Amino acid sequence: MQRAQISALREGALASVGLLVGIVPWGIVAGVAMVSAGLTQAQAVAMSLLVFAGTAQLAVLPLLIAKAPLWVMIATALVVNLRYVIYSGVLAPHFEHLPRRWRVLLSYVTVDGVFALFAGRYRPDDGNRHKHWYFLGGSLVMWWAWQISSGVGIFAGAMIPWEWSLEFASTLALIGVLIPLLFDRAVAWGALAAGGVALIAARLPLNLGLLAAIVVGVAVGLAVARLGPRNGEGRD
Amino acid sequence: MAAESWLIWALIAGMALIAFLTRAVFILPGSHLRLPPTAERVLRYAPAAAIMAIIVPDLALAHGALSISIENPRLVGGLVAFAIAAATRSILATIVGGMLALTLVRQFAG
Numbered sequence: 001m002q003r004a005q006i007s008a009l010r011e012g013a014l015a016s017v018g019l020l021v022g023i024v025p026w027g028i029v030a031g032v033a034m035v036s037a038g039l040t041q042a043q044a045v046a047m048s049l050l051v052f053a054g055t056a057q058l059a060v061l062p063l064l065i066a067k068a069p070l071w072v073m074i075a076t077a078l079v080v081n082l083r084y085v086i087y088s089g090v091l092a093p094h095f096e097h098l099p100r101r102w103r104v105l106l107s108y109v110t111v112d113g114v115f116a117l118f119a120g121r122y123r124p125d126d127g128n129r130h131k132h133w134y135f136l137g138g139s140l141v142m143w144w145a146w147q148i149s150s151g152v153g154i155f156a157g158a159m160i161p162w163e164w165s166l167e168f169a170s171t172l173a174l175i176g177v178l179i180p181l182l183f184d185r186a187v188a189w190g191a192l193a194a195g196g197v198a199l200i201a202a203r204l205p206l207n208l209g210l211l212a213a214i215v216v217g218v219a220v221g222l223a224v225a226r227l228g229p230r231n232g233e234g235r236d
Numbered sequence: 237m238a239a240e241s242w243l244i245w246a247l248i249a250g251m252a253l254i255a256f257l258t259r260a261v262f263i264l265p266g267s268h269l270r271l272p273p274t275a276e277r278v279l280r281y282a283p284a285a286a287i288m289a290i291i292v293p294d295l296a297l298a299h300g301a302l303s304i305s306i307e308n309p310r311l312v313g314g315l316v317a318f319a320i321a322a323a324t325r326s327i328l329a330t331i332v333g334g335m336l337a338l339t340l341v342r343q344f345a346g
Binding site for chain 2 (some may be wrong): 022025026029038039040043046047050051052053055056057059060062063064070073074076077078079080081082083084085086087088089091092095096097100103104106107108110165166168169171172173174175176177178179180181182184186187188190191192193194195196197198199202203209210213214216217218221222225
């Protein structure tokens with residue numbers, strides 16, 4: 001490794017240390033919640049390693065407890081992860097010159113916080129040849145923090161009595177993730193509509209209520225963005 | 237309580253595939269393709285809608301029936317969590333506050 005690569009790696013790692021305050025409790029809760037939802041410790045560790053997407057993991061757990069069908073859970077993971085499609089589109093021009101194995105690695109480790117740091121710091125056409133090291137440095141810090149904190153939660157979770165209802169912590173953590181998204185007016189109205197539909201349609205078979213809620217929520221969000229002033233759809 | 241083992245392994249495999257593909261979709265082909273603005277908006281509204289649609293029934297339904305009452309511990313815990321999240325933006329405080337409210341309601345309303 002050249003000196004410039006090491007220095008970019010280190011810069012990325014240091015910048016993402018500030019994100020640890022958020023990811024560590026989040027990882028512990030995900031670990032506890034996975035075990036509380038009925039996963040074995042091996043399954044929970046496998047989920048942390050292979051999926052490595054906290055919001056999707058926590059979103060699926062209440063559905064697993066409610067005995068939703070497999071396809072509904074996977075469809076939900078897909079919807080919650082759609083934000084990564086946007087990130088992928090923004091990151092692609094930065095990484096297009098890299099070898100395939102680099103692009104596979106960087107895809108796997110992408111998380112919200114590091115994406116935000118990276119996108120705020122680099123431009124696609126800035127000609128910087130070491131910026132993927134910055135991304136990797138930040139991502140590695142987040143990856144390790146996630147795996148270690150999940151592991152703590154997984155092994156602590158097995159010792160916590162069932163009556164404490166710690167599976168409820170995954171719903172509470174989802175509330176914590178949702179709130180910052182709601183500062184966009186169109187997103188907020190869409191989410192409110194989705195919550196209402198989910199309640200009304202809770203008795204539909206096969207959890208179709210959840211999917212109906214998402215469709216209505218997106219439609220309401222689009223309608224509000226179209227009707228309202230342009231600043232109602234500002235990027236966050 | 238515990239779901240069947242094959243189901244959970246299938247869930248992990250499916251989610252792993254989804255988590256990788258949503259992140260790799262533009263990075264891996266190395267494409268310069270840009271999303272049309274409407275598609276980008278749909279991709280932004282859908283996750284918040286899905287999360288809310290998971291949260292609301294978990295708080296407001298008890299054994300499949302609507303339960304809007306101060307004696308519903310999950311509803312009270314969830315509303316407290318919403319308030320704390322809006323005020324502090326701290327996930328840790330949100331979880332701790334919500335769990336405390338849940339426990340208090342169980343103690344006094346149960």
